[in-house]
Amino acid sequence: MKNTILPVQPSLILRTDNYQRLDSDLDGISHFYRYCVKDGKGKEFHAVPDGSTDLLFEIGEHGVNTYMGGTVLQVKEWEMEENCIYFGVRFLPGKALFPQGMTIGDVVDADVCVENQDLAGNLAEKIALEKDFQKQAAVFSDYYCPVRAKQAQKENSSVEIEKFIRRKMYETAGNISITELAKQSGYSACYIRRCFESVHGISPKVFGKFIRFQRMLHSIGENADQAQLEALAADCGYYDQSHMMKDFKKFSGMTPDGYRKELLTLKADAGKKLS
Numbered sequence: 001m002k003n004t005i006l007p008v009q010p011s012l013i014l015r016t017d018n019y020q021r022l023d024s025d026l027d028g029i030s031h032f033y034r035y036c037v038k039d040g041k042g043k044e045f046h047a048v049p050d051g052s053t054d055l056l057f058e059i060g061e062h063g064v065n066t067y068m069g070g071t072v073l074q075v076k077e078w079e080m081e082e083n084c085i086y087f088g089v090r091f092l093p094g095k096a097l098f099p100q101g102m103t104i105g106d107v108v109d110a111d112v113c114v115e116n117q118d119l120a121g122n123l124a125e126k127i128a129l130e131k132d133f134q135k136q137a138a139v140f141s142d143y144y145c146p147v148r149a150k151q152a153q154k155e156n157s158s159v160e161i162e163k164f165i166r167r168k169m170y171e172t173a174g175n176i177s178i179t180e181l182a183k184q185s186g187y188s189a190c191y192i193r194r195c196f197e198s199v200h201g202i203s204p205k206v207f208g209k210f211i212r213f214q215r216m217l218h219s220i221g222e223n224a225d226q227a228q229l230e231a232l233a234a235d236c237g238y239y240d241q242s243h244m245m246k247d248f249k250k251f252s253g254m255t256p257d258g259y260r261k262e263l264l265t266l267k268a269d270a271g272k273k274l275s
Helices: 010-015 123-129 133-153 157-171 178-185 189-200 204-222 229-235 241-252 256-270
Strands: 017-023 029-037 045-047 053-060 063-069 076-078 084-091 111-114
Touching: 010 017, 010 045, 010 256, 017 133, 029 133, 053 123, 063 123, 084 133, 123 133, 157 178, 157 189, 157 204, 178 189, 178 204, 189 204, 204 229, 204 241, 204 256, 229 241, 229 256, 241 256
Parallel strands: none
Antiparallel strands: 017 029, 029 084, 045 076, 053 063, 053 084, 063 111
């Protein structure tokens, strides 16, 4: 999809220990990731809006806890258990696979504990038993593929409308009105909004803000040592720098320049790359 940005959580990449990422070509999955949290670091993390949903397995010496988390709506503290290994699945926006009885509305701006029996019985235990990251991803993929195939067979016309809306939003960096989407699609503005919110749990307008913010994160991450904020703001779809500054502060908890400086410091200390 044109100009699609893979959702990123900088705090995980830059502040956790032994962070690993494996990009996925499976329908609906952005990537798998794994990391651990050492002593004294459990409260150092912040989640930022990305429009996506994560399935996270927290593997400790006493068992596995499983969580489903949707996008946050603004920067939010993210506390984790120390001395645990975390294996995560980041779904692409609008593509999450939920346990029975759970919907996108349950997880937006929330982390919901999932009963492990709701995920194909012993899936969590199988993942915990594997010590190799790629094997963990393979275990989840073996579970996911047939379930996703059945899900795809049940999709109706509203899913195609949502795909159309999402494609147009990526193409325009979210700068397209509901009125224009209605005109191009032939459906009413009310129906378009309802279709989109049923899949994402947020409005198209809010999703557009997240698209621009995530593009800004990627752009600063790629050019942290020479970021020209005014030019980057325009490239990421903002009308002007003031709109970008307002959204960036709300969604990240810091200014773009403050974020750039922190990136440079953390990258130098950890040798990590934001991607």
